[in-house]
Amino acid sequence: MHRFVPRRELSRPAAFWTVAVLLTLMLAASGVPSPLYRVYAEEFGFGSGLITVVFGVYAFALLLSLLVVGALSDHVGRRPVLAVALLLEAVSMVLFLTADGVEWLLLARIVQGLATGALTGAFGAALLDLQRPDRPLGALVNSASPAVGLSVGAVSAGLAVEFLPAPTSWVFGVLTVLCVAAAAGVWVFLPESSPRLPGAARSLRPSVQVPASQRRAFVVVLPCLVATWALGGLYASLGPSLVAGVFDVQDHVVGSLVILALNGTGLVGSLSMRTVAPARSMVVGALVFAVGVAGTVTALTTGSLTLFFVAAVVSGFGFGTAFLGAMATVTQGVAPGQRAALLSAVFTASYLAFSVPAIAAGVAAGHVGLERTAQVYGVAVIVLALLAVGGLALHARRPATPVGEPAHRAPAAALD
Template structure:
């Protein structure tokens, strides 16, 4: 049986399968975070080495987004996603056999390129399968599934590391098996997108943003920067902060840092699905102002409850900020350029995700984790304030004019009044 004759599911079932695959892909990206403290214990790798591993993933993922991020618009969703899943499985197997930082770097590079190849294609596939009638559902899934995947990956890995055997192997082997199942699900899913020519030209490193989406992209940009910058803080430094500053060495707690932000983020996205994107974005930006401030105060006081309260509030900012921004931009994206638009979204998101975390990790040995987190959260708060300003201005500009203001005065009435 060839791939062309492989039996397919209905688009409705395919929508579920693609959403599960997207969530699993993102979960695999979060899984190493609770394991980083184990590597520090086994190999003596400090925060700087951990940050290098984290940075390589983000950097290579960006390269993939800039080059092959829109390739599925030209070759089809299924072949691009299948090849990427093979790469992620290979990276999981590399991680499971890692005995030094170099192997982790190679594995993270492979994982980053594979994830960057697939993430835009999967998001566009959701929109394809949903069709115009269910486009809001696809936009919701694009915004809610990645945070849910981060939560599942971070918390699941923390539980396996704490209670399972082979803490540096089991998580990756489980994920490799699940990713192979996902590859079969992809084979079952119909690829309904129209392919456009220009695959070779699409490999030129450039962010492809259609004119119809540029104004919305600028307005919602702080939502991507602030929410994913916060995600980088939690995944890159969160487990090290709770272990090194708060003294909580249980690996489940390290996973809870990621899960609390991402889980509340996913729930917030679901609860705000009926609100207009600009209103959701405003809620998210408020969360990105209040949450990090509470988190910083809790950390300064050495309060576990205060720290996690800030993390939960930050989760509202993460979920609503990303969901509102993504829905606002996707509503303007032409059907044949969806993968390119999503790649542009993830380029800026992963820049915010990776770059501050790299700088923070390199400064931590010199300034201390507390001061680094203070500076990091300050940047997130600034993004939240900028987002509030931009989205408020946009809402005022697009608000309907009241009927009384639209009414044209009658000349005879004006003459009588005069």
């Protein structure tokens, strides 16, 4: 006779860090294809325009997923959404593994985008659910994990291309196993933290849901999100191609290190500024970011690869600092039943900025050249960053809506 054996749930601290690691793994998987675009382009015979299309279909699939199922875990639970999405991520890895043409590559990226969109909102909400009340780190992990994940994924793929005989088989084979194991682990060991509100079917209607209490903060942080993620999209889609095409460096590891230079220092920025008030963090981050992008434009003009890497480091620090301030500001005080919806809205805006400008850059590169396109792109991003600083300055002069204590000060205490 079989006896019922209860699930052995992780403690809340262990569950928090497990979710943080799994979120980073998922984002690493999404960053793996970037250094491989050149490999696929050489194998299947396509140029920068199609590279950004492959990049773009991923982002648009991710956005669709965020809009449709981004808030679902607030209603049916974090565990089922995460487990199913991780299995879908494993399916995308298998598609990458077996891709023998552009069509299969596009399909793999679409499936990965759908999985990543579902995972982003649910993982981010779980971090806010499981964080310690006396030392909340959910906003920090949510802002730092893209930098860590994309850096690890890009560099790992670049090393695999240079040193392994069958890099795509190794990379996507390992990720398939990890995704399946993660899905099983989430289902068996992760405690359920969602309030499970009614209205699951209604939540599937495509929409961007920003709770009324967070709308002002969302508008304030939006320019920072657009400016920083637009540059991230350029580096993720065309960074290795810039290294090869503009600076004539064909080494795949060097191409992937550009992505590390931007995203890795984003983590440093997030960690070093985590005790600073969010509004100040956004202003400092946006200004440092603008200086770094100006260095990128100069490097492209002068042909200096060293300056290009230094500028990526400076831009990345600004990116991480500004994004941490934005996340801490917009998530402060959000109700448990609205967390997944809010984070889905934040990442919808971020991934729109991540994808649409990069796709336009890929198309433009086919007409005016990669170097000129990247220069104009950089100038546009600088203007956006400075507009973000101006918008924050205007916001600081307006009295905040009282909710306990001023919204721009509360997150600073929370991140001490």
